Amino acid sequence: MEKIAVLGLGKVGSLAAELLNERGFQVTGLDNAVTDHDRPYQVKPVDVADVAALEAELAQVDGLLSCLPFHLNINVAKTAHAAGIHYFDLTEDVPTTKAIIELSKTSKGLMAPQCGLAPGFVGIVGADLISKFDDCRSCKMRVGALPQHPTGLMGYAFNWSPAGVVNEYLNDCEVIEEGTVKWVSAMEWVEKHVIGGVELEAFTTSGGLGTMCETYKDRVPNMDYKTMRYPGHVKLMNFFFHELLMRERRAEAEDILVNAKPPVKDDVVYVHVAAEGTTGGKLARKEFVRAYYPLDLAGQQRPAIAWTTASSVVAVIEMVREGTLPQQGFLKQEDIPMDALLNTPTGSAFAGGLV
Structure with a gap:
């Protein structure tokens, strides 16, 4: 090629x-x-x-x-x-x-x-961590593409395709829970994360696992993917899409959101992947935690989500x-x-x- x-x-x-x-x-x-x-x-x-x-x-x-x-x-x-x-x-x-x-x-x-990044790189990381256990009981994959300096209640900037963001916020999400592959609603299962002293919230979004549920359904009894945002974001998005019924007007929702929160150059991509299982009969947890910032590539500085x-x-x-x-x-x-x-x-x- x-x-x-x-x-x-x-x-x-x-x-x-x-x-x-x-x-x-x-x-x-x-x-x-x-x-x-x-x-x-x-x-x-x-x-x-x-x-x-x-x-x-x-x-x-x-x-x-x-x-x-x-x-x-x-x-x-x-x-x-x-x-x-x-x-x-x-x-x-x-x-x-x-x-x-x-x-x-x-x-x-x-x-x-x-x-891409999720699905894509995050699944490669997840599979690598799973492979390090004799028996893996869970794998949790989290990614957040965010502005370094958030403003407003939403704390976000649309550095990624607005159509893709809306798609993952509204479509159902595939997970493995207690050995069963199931579909759950997006923007649920909210949890707290802290990376490098920065507090984030994570919630279910669609598509991030790619084909991993099919691959690991008989080997890893608990697996899910969540998007990370600054605290309070998911509550506002649920209000916007579900209480204001913008889920029924996706194209208009994209225009409103990107107009309100246009792209920024100073962004950061957080990746947090954690797997738990046993090796040699001992229970352990392995993590991959990174914060990726803009880089100089091909002659100019590139936003973290782009590179x-x-x-x-x-x-x-x-x-x-x-x-x-x-x-x-x-x-x-x-x-x-x-x-x-x-x-x-x-x-x-x-x-x-x-x-």
């Missing part, structure tokens, strides 16, 4: 394209809205809804990375499948992933959705090129070796962030 197309050149897509270019890939960026073509890789104004135009572009590459909104990924994945090339995306959307799993059963290339998301997927693509990962079928994030990811030039950025 030497030639790769990157669809969607927002903050994450642009950075991913630049990192791939630095790693020696021949990158083509596809984005109908981009007017700035002064980049170190080729950019083409392709409308992804134009199937014929997309097919023509994919016939010239070995792989595709979609950094598009989740609702566009199924059709893009179908086109990549028909072209027989590798497919990667960042989606947290469960129906999208299920559709891609079906495509992977007959794919000529690798189908690898969920390669953690882009670095995760680029590291996976590097591993596929090198033959460390499968070349066909469906790739589960929990099957990606943590040490191998950290040993890639891009994935090595995750070695920092110690609290």
Whole structure:
């Protein structure tokens, strides 16, 4: 895999394209809205809804990375499948992933959705901790992408896709509880966390576990994923979506929220993964706790949410090129070796962030 197309050149897509270019890939960026073509890789104004135009572009590459909104990924994945090339995306959307799993059963290339931060990197960490026990009784995964200097009651800034945030706040969440896979409501099971002296609250959100419930349903009796925010956030969001009925007007909700809390440059990504179990008959708890801040990458400073998301997927693509990962079928994030990811030039950025 030497030639790769990157669809969607927002903050994450642009950075991913630049990192791939630095790693020696021949990158083509596809984005109908981009007017700035002064980049170190080729950019083409392709409308992804134009199937014929997309097919023509994919016939010239070995792989595709979609950094598009989740609702566009199924059709893009179908086109990549028909072209027989590798497919990667960042989606947290469960129906999208299920559709891609079906495509992977007959794919000529690798189908690898969920390669971002959560799902993605957090699942790789979780699987690594689980593997350290003879018998693991629980694995709890938490991620928070937040402004370093929160203001207002919400204490938030939309550095990530507003559509993705709304999707994960409203869709049901898959968990394993006492050995049973079940679905629970989003923005529930609220708990307190303290990382480096910073108090946070965590609550259920959709999609963060990826395929882990299916993988571990007979091995880890308790598993869940939660999003972390500053205290008071979840109460306001429940009021906004459920009491004001904005859950019925998702597009309008996105506009209201991002207008009220636009992106900031000074952000932080908190990752807290904890697993408990026995080793040699002794009960133990293992944790991975990090605070990731903006980094200088590809010639400029990048927000934490942008570089953690882009670095995760680029590291996976590097591993596929090198033959460390499968070349066909469906790739589960929990099957990606943590040490191998950290040993890639891009994935090595995750070695920092110690609290």
